Amino acid sequence: TQLLEQSPQFLSIQEGENLTVYCNSSSVFSSLQWYRQEPGEGPVLLVTVVTGGEVKKLKRLTFQFGDARKDSSLHITAAQPGDTGLYLCAGADDKIIFGKGTRLHILP
Amino acid sequence: DAGVIQSPRHEVTEMGQEVTLRCKPISGHNSLFWYRQTMMRGLELLIYFNNNVPIDDSGMPEDRFSAKMPNASFSTLKIQPSEPRDSAVYFCASNPGGYTEAFFGQGTRLTVV
Numbered sequence: 660t661q662l663l664e665q666s667p668q669f670l671s672i673q674e675g676e677n678l679t680v681y682c683n684s685s686s687v688f689s690s691l692q693w694y695r696q697e698p699g700e701g702p703v704l705l706v707t708v709v710t711g712g713e714v715k716k717l718k719r720l721t722f723q724f725g726d727a728r729k730d731s732s733l734h735i736t737a738a739q740p741g742d743t744g745l746y747l748c749a750g751a752d753d754k755i756i757f758g759k760g761t762r763l764h765i766l767p
Numbered sequence: 768d769a770g771v772i773q774s775p776r777h778e779v780t781e782m783g784q785e786v787t788l789r790c791k792p793i794s795g796h797n798s799l800f801w802y803r804q805t806m807m808r809g810l811e812l813l814i815y816f817n818n819n820v821p822i823d824d825s826g827m828p829e830d831r832f833s834a835k836m837p838n839a840s841f842s843t844l845k846i847q848p849s850e851p852r853d854s855a856v857y858f859c860a861s862n863p864g865g866y867t868e869a870f871f872g873q874g875t876r877l878t879v880v
Contacts (some may be wrong), residue, residue: 689866701771701858702810703869747810751866755800755824759809 661686663748663758674741676736680761682731682748689752691731693722696745696760705733738765751753773859773872780879785847788875789861791840797864801834801844804856816842817864829846849879 662685672678682690690709694702696731697743708731715722719742721734735742747760772791792799792847801813814824816836824834831850836842846853854877860869 692868699873701860701874703871704868707866707868725769749869751869753798753817753865754812754815755860755862755866755869756812757802757810 661688661750661756663750663756665746665748665758665761666740667761668759669762671700672738673766674739675735677736678738678763679732679734680746680763682733682758684729684750686750687728688750689754690750691724691728692749692751692755693731693733694749694757696747702745702757703748718753738763740765740767771859771861771870771872773875775855775875776873778875778877780877781850782850782879783848784879785845786849786877788855788857788859788878789841789879790843790844790872792859792861793870794840795863796870797840799836800859800860800869801842801860802860804858810825810858813844827852846877848866849877851879854878 664683665682688706692707693705696702706722711726711728719736723732725727743765745760749755749757774789790807798817800815802810804810810857814834815869819836856874860871862869
């Protein structure tokens with residue numbers, strides 16, 4: 660069974676602080692994807708990482724992919740209330756399997 | 768393109784009734800996925816289709832659940848009979864295939880009372 664473990668499950672921090680959330684996979688996928696989901700909506704893709712050691716930046720968000728292609732992290736710099744949401748990592752081959760997510764709440 | 772379209776957005780039904788959820792994927796996408804999301808279990812893959820053919824239905828919880836994709840532009844997920852533990856948000860997603868991005872619909876919130 661392919662599993663993706665995300666930590667922490669919940670995170671509540673003050674606006675302006677930095678944070679990191681993690682995703683660890685039990686197996687190697689063709690790609691690893693990060694999504695954000697807001698209440699009442701479906702998940703929306705933030706980034707896809709494919710190559711071990713890869714680092715991608717999306718404004719204040721930095722995504723890292725481990726050399727073994729089984730672990731990944733998402734770092735947010737100077738968090739803002741608009742970053743609030745559920746962050747999901749997913750392993751993708753022909754099918755796409757999701758972790759349970761990190762529910763992030765940024766306090767103004 | 769309008770994106771992935773799901774209907775209904777909300778469904779409340781009594782235990783034992785049949786429920787049918789509908790999905791129209793993005794035109795040209797070859798793969799279609801059905802997921803179920805709950806707080807306890809997260810976003811679970813129920814079944815996925817490639818070129819209208821069911822490829823992996825190992826996530827379908829019981830025989831009460833069935834899914835069809837009669838053509839490239841329509842899929843259904845049916846629960847018969849429904850039970851209170853089926854209450855969840857059900858998402859449909861599609862992608863061009865391979866390990867590309869999944870595009871999600873807005874989901875159907877199902878409540879079985």
